[in-house]
Amino acid sequence: MSKISLEERKQKILQIVIHHYIRSGKPVGSETIIEKNKLEVSPATVRNILAVLEKEGYLTHPHTSSGRVPTDKGYRFYVDSLMQLQQLTQEEEQRIEKEYESQRGALDSVMQETSKMLSMLSHYTGFVLTPSPAVDHLKRLELVKLDRDRILAVLVTDAGLIRHKIMEIEQDVNSSELVSINRLLNKNVYGISVNDIGAEIFKRLQQEKIKQVKYISIMEKLVQQAFALDEEGELYLEGASNILSQPDFADYEKVRNIFKVIDEKKMLCELLEEKVSHEGTKVIIGEETPCKELQECSIVTSTYRAGDKTLGALGIIGPKRMEYSKMIALVDYFSKLINKTLSRPTKELKREPGKK
């Protein structure tokens, strides 16, 4: 008989229970554990161990005569210590990579596409949080005159996001004036975080000596209107309806709450922005979330960055009973992929002759 220390065996059994429960969704009993894993011990022994695991808080009972179900603590231990990371299949990787090929350049479409794919491949809800204006820097600022009293401002950020805003002006500005203003702004705009524009840009402009009072007043106007946006990052979210397909969410009331949170997005944004600070792929299990409505869910999330700066987050939301190993691999992969996309050198370009 194999000599397994008690601790080791406890872990083994915990692992079996969780693994099993994740796949079947049904509470796991002592008999099942032995059957499926040909352990050479009796049910009674297993029951003893289960009782201990329960006392220690890794498992529970829905009721006296049912099998065991993992607690949050159980899942946590599983994710941290027991689970072995999975790899995506070659096929999956190719499929993803191929989808990315076509999405060159525009960051917003990359993000939208990513959330869609996360959702599709996980069968849960996928999301991507855009860089928050606090960390994303301004790269370009373009002004376009729409008609006499309206100007379109287009912001391009370091990360590659593009935002626009229509502004109203009182004084007429002719094209060449606009060009000058534009040039002036762009000279002073580089490296300011999108959030700080209002405060920073004036400081910088004071360094320049600007003759025309008109320019200053216009710019003031612009800055006021265009950058009064203290938005958080935006959230791309796809596959919300997948939540409904989860047998775990049979309770109407709970599902409704989950949906309310997802629908509003705002709460989710806050939750995630906090996570952005931590590098790497994280799992939030059940009650670990600060958001009461999501206590029946787990969130697997990671960050992406350009260079050394963490910009945003991405991930999936699903039931606590999820295939963590797979999901972590998935989120991880996408995180790396976005990183790669973002740090792609901007000048490369080659044409392939064999066009379809």
Next chain:
Amino acid sequence: MSKISLEERKQKILQIVIHHYIRSGKPVGSETIIEKNKLEVSPATVRNILAVLEKEGYLTHPHTSSGRVPTDKGYRFYVDSLMQLQQLTQEEEQRIEKEYESQRGALDSVMQETSKMLSMLSHYTGFVLTPSPAVDHLKRLELVKLDRDRILAVLVTDAGLIRHKIMEIEQDVNSSELVSINRLLNKNVYGISVNDIGAEIFKRLQQEKIKQVKYISIMEKLVQQAFALDEEGELYLEGASNILSQPDFADYEKVRNIFKVIDEKKMLCELLEEKVSHEGTKVIIGEETPCKELQECSIVTSTYRAGDKTLGALGIIGPKRMEYSKMIALVDYFSKLINKTLSRPTKELKREPGKK
């Protein structure tokens, strides 16, 4: 005794049943009808009439011993002939109007806001469909050089939508060249529908005599990349979770289907684009929809336009058992509001004469 002709009385009773059912959600019995409306007839008489209405297809029975419930045909008749339109309360109108004040200019935020408000005020799901590129005309086209090999194209449409796209180029273009190209394009861009740009712009450019071959090749590139978007209109949609709060949607299976449709948006877009052709506020009840998954829903939808051209649609999706009179008023009001917003005078808009 009041002299009501039979036909008239039938309608009255149908009206009572529907009205009642809409508010209570419970099948309506003969006693209830008399109680709540102090009709001076006996339950037996009412039962006779109900039987007739059922034979004619306006009502049904869930089962032998329950009250009556409207059929789709019943609702249809109610909406077309029986219902009296409601007005929004002053308070509601003010609340809406106030929200709109702050949203000047940018059409996308107006639309997003509108779908949110539709959802909030109806407690159902609100949506707004942006003008489809087939009907929306190009107004301005701005090119911004991002770095050596990428150009940002910003499209402004007649309706006020703003789209952008990043394009890759092979040859380097310096700023002044870009300005020329930009000017050239803008001169030839006015009044082309966003869908037709690819085809049309070249036709127009041939009228001009362009010397530089380089320009042409670049423009070709631009047109290829930037306008290969044969998208339909985009859909802003809010309050999906409200569906879950409807007691009518207790059947999990059905809700899931509804959500799938809503989640995908695409199907909904197609459904709505079709409706765009019909001016005015329309109601789609239950099985009248071409979309099987929405047979348990009703859709109240209207269009909005700028000048004489219908651009897009907006509305709400809810259960068949909805307060039609209120919802129609609501959707109608928003439709008018968007119209007003869109036709707000812009000061510098020359109209082309007699363009079909």
Next chain:
DNA sequence: AATTAGCACTCTAGATGATAGAGTGCTAAT
């Protein structure tokens, strides 16, 4: 001929109880 009272009938929703099965926890034996 339209209305109505009266009544039998049907169906639902909710309560009750009975039963089989799953799985535990404990005790005493190995």
Next chain:
DNA sequence: ATTAGCACTCTATCATCTAGAGTGCTAATT
């Protein structure tokens, strides 16, 4: 330390029952 054995608990399911709601029909009334 492990295990066999057994009593116990809880669920899920199915059948049965009952009250209540509401109908549909028939025969009487106006």
